[in-house]
Amino acid sequence: MPTQNLTYRKAIYSALDKVLSESEKTVFLGEDITEYGGAFGVSADLHTRHPSRVIATPISEGGFMGVAVGMAMTGYRVVVEMMFMDFMTLAFDQIVNHAVNVHYMYGGQLTCPVVIRTPAGGYRGYGPSHSKAMENMLFGVPGLKIMAPSTVQDAYGCLLTAVADNNPVLFVEHKLLYSLEEAVDLAEIQPVPFGKARIVRQGSDVTVVSHSYGAHLAQQAVMELEDEGIDAELIDLRSLKPLDIETIVESVTKTGSLVCVEEGNVTGGIGSEITAIVAERCLEYLDGRIIRVGRGDTPIPASLASEGLILPDKDTIKAAIRKALRRL
Amino acid sequence: MPTQNLTYRKAIYSALDKVLSESEKTVFLGEDITEYGGAFGVSADLHTRHPSRVIATPISEGGFMGVAVGMAMTGYRVVVEMMFMDFMTLAFDQIVNHAVNVHYMYGGQLTCPVVIRTPAGGYRGYGPSHSKAMENMLFGVPGLKIMAPSTVQDAYGCLLTAVADNNPVLFVEHKLLYSLEEAVDLAEIQPVPFGKARIVRQGSDVTVVSHSYGAHLAQQAVMELEDEGIDAELIDLRSLKPLDIETIVESVTKTGSLVCVEEGNVTGGIGSEITAIVAERCLEYLDGRIIRVGRGDTPIPASLASEGLILPDKDTIKAAIRKALRRL
Amino acid sequence: MSDILTLYKKTLKIRYFEEKIDWLFSRGRLGGTTHLCIGQEAVAVGVDNALSPDDYVVSNHRGHGHLIARGADPARLFAELLGKPEGYCRGRGGTQHLSIAHLNFLGTNGITGGGIPIATGAGLSIKLSGEERISVCFFGDGASNQGTFHESLNMASAWSLPVLYVCENNVYAMSTRFSKVSRLTDVSARASAYGMPSAVVDGMDAVKVSDAARMLAVRIRAGHGPALLEAKTYRYCGHSKSDARAYRSSDEEALWRMRDPVLLLEKQLSGLLSASEIETLRSRAVSEIEDAYQSAMLMREPGVHDAFEGVYADTESYVPQGNL
């Protein structure tokens, strides 16, 4: 395959097509993923290409998550699509009390290779039950891995890794990323290992850490701050769990200040964990400040105008970076 | 009522009895809370004292949480007992997408006064689905309040506050606290306000922050460290959300180091948030270190011996305090 | 007969409201998404006709019809959908999270099946308070596959709660034909698992829906416990704003459109109203909706306060953390 312009949506489709083609023991479950092609158009014609293994479920998130766990315990590799991340709450028992425990609690006898793909995030006026970035809620759960790629290339490379893994993986997509386009050569893309962040921009003044759509906002902010003479290092985590602690610590050791950017809410966020790790490990190198940026601690309103005030944007990130550098 | 020896269990019972007696518009729902008296004996004879308003539900956590939301939206104040905190995952949709949003998303037209009481925690050999302290999973959720009292007095005072509040409140009890006894005079106990921590011990060397059963472990550790000449300040949060940031920040500003103790797992824990806040607000006062203590990042094994290794204890806390003070 | 006229007027109001929404979306003038109930109006107005103002109503994502039948002001609905502070929920709820407290309307609901236990809880409130009213719950065929459906109907029947469950079986949940995800084709068959009475009604015929709902509501009000009404109906448009309807045929669509609820009511009114009277009613409804929209457009846009205020009820001291 030569280099082609590909969307994030199509990259995920392509990775799914590849893993479904490579093994008869891989299945894909979710609501409206056959004729409809998936709520965000990701699955497209996969069901005609892999007829018996692309299975449209009833609206029973808790139930089909459990079905996925049962299949994974009996030899299948399962990809589940949760139509909106918010709906995952209906499946939290099967995730938190079952899937993530399988390998450990059964003493290594069984594994649970399930990938939960789900579109997260807002900026679209969908309101409180359809807009949350909730990876923070599952961030602490032992036994789970989490990926949240921000580029087309990483979407493909991360999904290959996630499906190949023998553990439950939460795979966070973002509604606004689906139409993102990049020129890529799929044949050349390597699986992205867990726990390896990507340094988007090297810099020496301040470390900015983000993931998913937030990485794009952060990138805009960082680019614009070049004009103010701020030389930021931008890290796109890609893999949230395991977290690439080394890369973060190394960067903060160099820059002396940290801005964490995420779309989920600030309190109890991924940024809290990163801040805590940095505070524990490189307190002595901090000459600037640590600032977390994220959603204001409110539900997400349907009103696009109000939502825009509550979710982070380029400008809030820029302000946070200046604050971290005490340039206010 | 004079001073009497009362257990934590009985304090909660007494608070429930009081609120049920005070208003016909207060109800109590949960599994096996009538004849059985509740899995941990909290409800005892409440159902004979308030026959129609103490209601035993089928095993339908998601459903009866939704019933509670519906009752709360139609004029009742509802206390729900989730038999083990782990089972709350079955009700996460109703909590995260419904209960906590009611007031805000309906523009203030409706309120959702539901208290979710639940026994958390391990040290009992119950295994992975019956032992978790999971308050960290809901800690970031806007619209929710959280209390986790550690004393008999606070159990009573906090529950009165929780039930009086017009918002959903997660009320975390701990299995090991139920039999804790204190001499109290119920008539004298004031409601404990949200967002007000209790300073258990004043000290100048290091700040130790904890809640629920963890506060007892921390207290033991702190007392024993007196002999080593360590003068620790111990803060028992009681209210996790809102968090008493002022008390914490003030203490760390004084002591210059921080140890966060919780039973939930370290990654993505309450301690991460506290650490982050401290790192953001009082970096310049930190001369010691910040250390988080909590559950190892594994599921909780049934084996009592293994569980003991994974959950924090007095000694891990002592070690953490020494480490925070660089006395290793 | 005046009853039929009322049904007809409400049906028109819903139809034109939805058509306006459709138009606004097609012009990119609305954010978020929307689920139109065109084709299903008879269920909303028919059930409402069996209710008293005191009754609670819980709805789902496809709730504009339920709201308007209940008496919602289209101007404030438009305001809500436009995200304006003068909307019923200050623009925060939008189409899928829209309650109107003074009409006892406990919300549309963005979570499929999410409203079913809530309506059940309202039923328990009524029962404990010894009130006369009932609680009504609208949901779709797809929602009947959620665990909440089972848990709720079981509790309601075990506790004999005054709840009328109304399933609008419009054949599909998004693209999923009910018969593909259920062995039986009638949702009402599920009621028997709870020893609950049920009825199936032609959901295109407002009068029949009204009669069936009233029959069950009377039973419920008399203290005989919950009931399930299944209305066989059809949504004309796609599931939400983006749906090519590849999963169904235009023949099927045409067949249902022949039994259009508006046309059916007009037929039922034909002896009573002349064609020109009908025409007047129609154009009056159109302009009522248009006026409502125009007045909503004039309402103010949200400010910072509208976004951040009131996460918690009655708790002055709370200051939201975050960006601000």
Add this chain to the structure above:
Amino acid sequence: MSDILTLYKKTLKIRYFEEKIDWLFSRGRLGGTTHLCIGQEAVAVGVDNALSPDDYVVSNHRGHGHLIARGADPARLFAELLGKPEGYCRGRGGTQHLSIAHLNFLGTNGITGGGIPIATGAGLSIKLSGEERISVCFFGDGASNQGTFHESLNMASAWSLPVLYVCENNVYAMSTRFSKVSRLTDVSARASAYGMPSAVVDGMDAVKVSDAARMLAVRIRAGHGPALLEAKTYRYCGHSKSDARAYRSSDEEALWRMRDPVLLLEKQLSGLLSASEIETLRSRAVSEIEDAYQSAMLMREPGVHDAFEGVYADTESYVPQGNL
């Protein structure tokens, strides 16, 4: 007849295993909790008798009988319950999270209703692979009120999966009489909501259970989709280690004990075995269990590795964070 003898031997093994566990708990020698199946052994052994070794079994919190019927080694069960590394799950799962991969036993389950979708998933695996086996799911009357029951049985019937759902209706869920939380008294009545065949069987009679399970299993193996078997049974002991059984009468208990599964099997064997042969079998079973316990006691206690290792499968590089 040899069949009955097998049933009998297994029943004894379960009975004495459970009695030993009861004794250990009463002496404070076991941590955690336990849910004894004394009184319900006939369901475990009867269903097992209809299965082939390839079939998958998913169980619930009251699973010792299911495990032993399936062929679990009592020594390794004791080890597991004692939290020892040589237990089936390294002592990590304990009584409520106990799987035995080589017996296709996919776990007891601490979450009421948690195993039902898992068994359904195993059924989907079988169907996709075109295998001959079936998936069997044990759960209680209480679990049938969980949403997972509804969602799972619906999927299984819509997809025609090879799953045998076995409800052990022992009248109570903890203290809650089924009739208090359900309008109908038979769980099997719920199968009709999914167009699923069902049967009710005397759950105290292992032979009858075996026959009923076999009948349904044959149907399932022939590709006719899932079925529900409801076994009416009774647990003699309290729900778990601490239960005063205030919610039921000793008369009721006595009535059920008169139909004890062990006694019933002995009656059925009376033409074949003498009283002393029965006695020998009994004492042999007792000592087998006692030996198993003693050998489990000799096994080593867990070390740090047993606690921390293997949170993730096949991921050498992972180091758990936390206390260590």
